[in-house]
Amino acid sequence: MKQILFSLLFISCITLCKPAHRVQIMHEKCDIGQLTVICGPMFAGKSEELIRVIRRAQYAQKIVLVVKHEFDDRTSATDVASHNGNTITAHPVTDAEDIIRLAHESDCDILCIDEVQFFSDNIVAVICKLLDEGIEIIVSGLDQDFRAMPFGQMPTLLALADEVIKLTAICTACGQQAQKSQRLINGEPAKFDDPILLVGAQESYQARCRNCFYIDKKGY
Ligand SMILES: [Zn+2]
Numbered sequence: 001m002k003q004i005l006f007s008l009l010f011i012s013c014i015t016l017c018k019p020a021h022r023v024q025i026m027h028e029k030c031d032i033g034q035l036t037v038i039c040g041p042m043f044a045g046k047s048e049e050l051i052r053v054i055r056r057a058q059y060a061q062k063i064v065l066v067v068k069h070e071f072d073d074r075t076s077a078t079d080v081a082s083h084n085g086n087t088i089t090a091h092p093v094t095d096a097e098d099i100i101r102l103a104h105e106s107d108c109d110i111l112c113i114d115e116v117q118f119f120s121d122n123i124v125a126v127i128c129k130l131l132d133e134g135i136e137i138i139v140s141g142l143d144q145d146f147r148a149m150p151f152g153q154m155p156t157l158l159a160l161a162d163e164v165i166k167l168t169a170i171c172t173a174c175g176q177q178a179q180k181s182q183r184l185i186n187g188e189p190a191k192f193d194d195p196i197l198l199v200g201a202q203e204s205y206q207a208r209c210r211n212c213f214y215i216d217k218k219g220y
Contacts, residue, residue, distance in 0.1 A: 033131030037157050039143035040167035042181040043207045046140040049165065050114055051088050053138055057110050065108035066090040067099055069118035090114060096123040103130055110136045117141040117151040124156050146183035146205070147192050149219045169207030178207035182214065189214045 036053075038046050057064045070092040091102055096119045103111055111130060116123060116139040127137055143158065143166070145151045158164055171178040183190035183205055192215050208214075 033133065033135045033137060034162045035127065035131055035157070035160055036136075036138045036163040036165065037154075037161040038138065038140035038165045038167065039154060039158065041142065041144065041169050041178055041207050042205045044167035044169040044178075046142075046167055047114055049167065050112055050138065050140040054088055054110075054112055062109040063107060064110045064112060065103055065106045066112045066114070067093045067102065068114040069116075070094045071118050096120060096126040099123075099126050100129065103133075103135060108135060110138065113137070113139040113141075115141055116157065117143075117145075117154050119153065121153055124153050124160070127157070128160070142181065144180060146181055146190055146194075147215050147219055148180050148213060171209040171212050172206040173208060173212035176209040176211075178209045178212075180208045180210065180213040182206045182208040182212075189216070191215075192217045192219065 038049050040046055054064055054066060066088060068090040071094075093099055093102070099111070099113070113119075113123075113127075118141075127139070131137060139157060141154055141157075142151045143154050169178040170176075172182075183194070185194070185204070
């Protein structure tokens with residue numbers, strides 16, 4: 001009797017764990033979008049990493065939509081550009097809602113957003129909607145502003161991310177790993193109460209470690 005019961009239990013387990021069931025679950029999971037956030041200070045190679053990921057996806061024959069905020073025109077109005085000279089063409093966008101239209105028009109598999117911290121608060125809702133539609137999304141941006149405070153919607157995006165790639169730069173002052181972006185105006189550290197957004201030339205900012213970063217007052 002014990003042997004019969006054991007056999008029935010064993011057959012039930014085999015039925016529940018049959019490969020077709022597992023494949024179906026894996027297929028369902030593949031239809032859910034994934035969010036990757038690449039973050040760090042200036043000169044950490046965030047755009048370079050984004051360009052690398054985009055090129056890999058293009059080699060894999062994926063449809064990749066690349067967007068950037070129109071406000072970020074430091075090197076080109078239509079390119080994502082890294083500090084070492086690599087570029088990739090991007091759609092300049094002002095309103096985050098326009099990204100939904102571009103994603104639908106392109107029928108993209110992967111959406112990449114460079115300098116995502118420049119977008120207004122509705123970027124979070126836009127990203128979540130497109131993730132629900134099964135689009136893989138990779139964003140890059142500054143996690144801290146020049147005051148070393150969390151930048152725009154980056155804290156929310158970091159919390160929602162499935163994967164976070166946090167990069168560091170090299171401190172201009174001491175050569176250690178740098179997590180901060182030091183803003184300099186006429187060679188002097190900017191004041192805490194200065195405007196947050198100043199997209200400017202490279203000489204306006206330096207990568208700094210926690211010890212070498214300076215701001216006239218703390219925000220926390
Ligand atoms: Zn340092």
